[in-house]
Amino acid sequence: MKILELKNLTKRFGEFTAVNSISYSINKGEIFGLVGPNGAGKTTTIKILTTLLPATSGEAYIGGYNVTRNASKVRRIIGYVPQLLSADGNLTGYENLLVFAKLYDIPSKERKKRIIDSLHFMGLSDSANKLVKSYSGGMIRRLEIAQSVLHKPLVLFLDEPTVGLDPVARETVWEYVKVLASGGTTVLMTTHYMEEADAICTRIAIMNKGNIAAIGSPLELKESIGDADATLNKVFEYYIGKLLESEEPGGNFKDVSRTRRVAKRLG
Amino acid sequence: MFQEQGVLQKDLDRIQTENVSPIKWIISFLNKTFVIAELEVRKLRHDPTELLTRAAQPALWMLVFGEVFTRVRAIPTGNMSYMDFMAPGILAQSVLFVAIFYGISIIWERDLGIVHKFLASPIPRASIVLGKALSAGVRAVSQAIIIYLLSLLLHVRLSWDPLNLLGILFVVIISAALFSTFSLIIACIVKTRERFMGIGQVLTMPLFFASNAIYPIAIMPDWLKAIAHFNPLTYEVDALRAFMINGGTSLYGLSFDFGALLLSMIILTVIATVLYPSVAR
Numbered sequence: 001m002k003i004l005e006l007k008n009l010t011k012r013f014g015e016f017t018a019v020n021s022i023s024y025s026i027n028k029g030e031i032f033g034l035v036g037p038n039g040a041g042k043t044t045t046i047k048i049l050t051t052l053l054p055a056t057s058g059e060a061y062i063g064g065y066n067v068t069r070n071a072s073k074v075r076r077i078i079g080y081v082p083q084l085l086s087a088d089g090n091l092t093g094y095e096n097l098l099v100f101a102k103l104y105d106i107p108s109k110e111r112k113k114r115i116i117d118s119l120h121f122m123g124l125s126d127s128a129n130k131l132v133k134s135y136s137g138g139m140i141r142r143l144e145i146a147q148s149v150l151h152k153p154l155v156l157f158l159d160e161p162t163v164g165l166d167p168v169a170r171e172t173v174w175e176y177v178k179v180l181a182s183g184g185t186t187v188l189m190t191t192h193y194m195e196e197a198d199a200i201c202t203r204i205a206i207m208n209k210g211n212i213a214a215i216g217s218p219l220e221l222k223e224s225i226g227d228a229d230a231t232l233n234k235v236f237e238y239y240i241g242k243l244l245e246s247e248e249p250g251g252n253f254k255d256v257s258r259t260r261r262v263a264k265r266l267g
Numbered sequence: 268m269f270q271e272q273g274v275l276q277k278d279l280d281r282i283q284t285e286n287v288s289p290i291k292w293i294i295s296f297l298n299k300t301f302v303i304a305e306l307e308v309r310k311l312r313h314d315p316t317e318l319l320t321r322a323a324q325p326a327l328w329m330l331v332f333g334e335v336f337t338r339v340r341a342i343p344t345g346n347m348s349y350m351d352f353m354a355p356g357i358l359a360q361s362v363l364f365v366a367i368f369y370g371i372s373i374i375w376e377r378d379l380g381i382v383h384k385f386l387a388s389p390i391p392r393a394s395i396v397l398g399k400a401l402s403a404g405v406r407a408v409s410q411a412i413i414i415y416l417l418s419l420l421l422h423v424r425l426s427w428d429p430l431n432l433l434g435i436l437f438v439v440i441i442s443a444a445l446f447s448t449f450s451l452i453i454a455c456i457v458k459t460r461e462r463f464m465g466i467g468q469v470l471t472m473p474l475f476f477a478s479n480a481i482y483p484i485a486i487m488p489d490w491l492k493a494i495a496h497f498n499p500l501t502y503e504v505d506a507l508r509a510f511m512i513n514g515g516t517s518l519y520g521l522s523f524d525f526g527a528l529l530l531s532m533i534i535l536t537v538i539a540t541v542l543y544p545s546v547a548r
Contacts, residue, residue, distance in 0.1 A: 047383075047547070047548075050383070050386075050387040051386070051387060052383060052386050052387060052544070052547045052548065053547075053548055072389060075387060075388055075389040076389045078387060080383065080384055080387040080388075081384075082379075082380025082381075082383045082384055083380060084378070084379050084380045085379070086379045086380040086381045086383075086384055088306070088310065088381075090310040090313055090314060091306070091309055091310060091313070095309055099302060099305070099306045099309075100388070102298070102299075102302045102305075103299055103302055103303075103388055103389075103390050104388065104389065105295065105389070131313060148384075157387075159380075
């Protein structure tokens with residue numbers, strides 16, 4: 001069952017083409033990974049699909065709804081976790097979820113149960129009433145995922161879900177994402193980490209300069225370069241070339257200053 | 268299992284057949300506006316120190332500026348003492364200061380992705396704008412209480428009539444909402460903290476001094492008079508003077524004051540609602 005469909009989706013900013021007529025579809029329960037260097041068009045694609053940015057041309061459908069014409073309906077069936085730690089540090093974990101439960105019209109008699117279930121599912125029950133600024137990065141990420149699936153979205157968008165997390169926290173997030181997908185939630189995520197894409201994605205699209213350089217399951221992609229045992233990093237290098245130093249994840253000025261701001265806010 | 272199969276299709280059908288009668292929509296709109304405000308109030312409840320630190324500035328104005336000018340008698344305030352004349356002006360000023368830098372929180376939230384999260388959710392844009400405005404109003408009410416207590420200590424002839432207190436509450440909330448929405452519009456346009464702080468400083472001064480807050484408009488040159496008449500702060504102070512001070516009167520009439528404040532608020536809310544989504548782009 002096709003949940004998400006892109007047809008010649010294009011976004012131009014003046015002369016610059018950020019997304020160049022891309023088309024693909026994603027089935028229910030898939031974990032679809034968008035990888036590519038900075039400026040490849042991953043974030044722009046996510047912004048269009050989450051109704052934040054209008055496409056220049058082409059179309060995108062989620063659950064059969066056009067993301068531009070039926071934006072308000074699309075917003076009800078998607079969940080979105082932005083790249084930065086966006087949970088509110090000055091509220092408790094429970095309050096963070098409560099506010100979103102109300103904003104997503106979850107009926108008041110169901111609210112408490114869903115929040116408690118969701119905190120339990122993400123392993124956050126013991127910290128439910130602590131202020132989020134006392135949480136670790138991994139806990140905040142899990143809380144944000146809990147927040148974004150409270151309303152049981154059809155499609156969950158994760159923008160670099162494990163950036164800045166330690167390896168243990170990262171693997172915990174992977175586990176939760178996999179469980180969500182096996183329950184029928186379709187996940188579209190961006191990532192800079194090839195081992196992450198390899199570990200959890202059912203299919204991957206490698207983007208470069210607004211185009212899809214390659215698309216397929218991790219195995220298919222490896223076979224496409226003639227080496228089924230290759231790492232995904234190899235595949236990436238084959239299609240994109242080596243990452244420039246300045247494009248390494250978390251390496252550029254903007255990323256660093258952002259990370260510092262987050263650290264400051266949570267510290 | 269956390270998320271059972273089948274629920275999704277049911278939810279999808281529900282959305283498809285959703286009945287959006289206007290009354291339902293308005294109730295849901297107001298609900299969400301209050302949730303956004305609730306979010307801010309919950310944060311304040313966890314850390315209320317901000318409210319107290321904000322009280323320092325109006326206290327200094329009243330104690331230093333107010334005490335001196337009461338003695339100098341340089342400003343013609345009719346049969347009112349200068350302190351009586353000034354107290355509502357200082358309340359308006361502290362409401363203005365609470366509200367005018369409010370927009371920076373939008374830039375902050377944009378950088379953290381909170382704006383994106385809101386925009387990708389089914390909250391009406393106007394609810395976000397109004398909810399934020401309302402929470403500025405809550406902060407402003409705390410200022411009103413502090414200034415009332417200060418005024419009491421300084422022997423201002425305060426009115427304690429419950430209807431007047433209700434009037435003050437209304438004027439303070441709508442004024443804070445109005446100036447915070449103005450601030451939000453500026454934040455949507457300038458988009459960075461540095462530019463915002465610069466412009467915020469530049470705007471605060473004329474807003475405050477080109478009004479009747481600490482001297483009557485009558486003593487101004489004509490060109491400044493004209494500006495003061497377009498400044499919503501003038502009507503806020505005018506209404507506060509009538510409500511707050513025993514024997515105080517409104518120069519323009521309370522209904523005109525209310526009308527001016529409400530009209531500005533509506534215009535600003537519409538502009539802010541249109542501009543808000545551009546913050547995420």
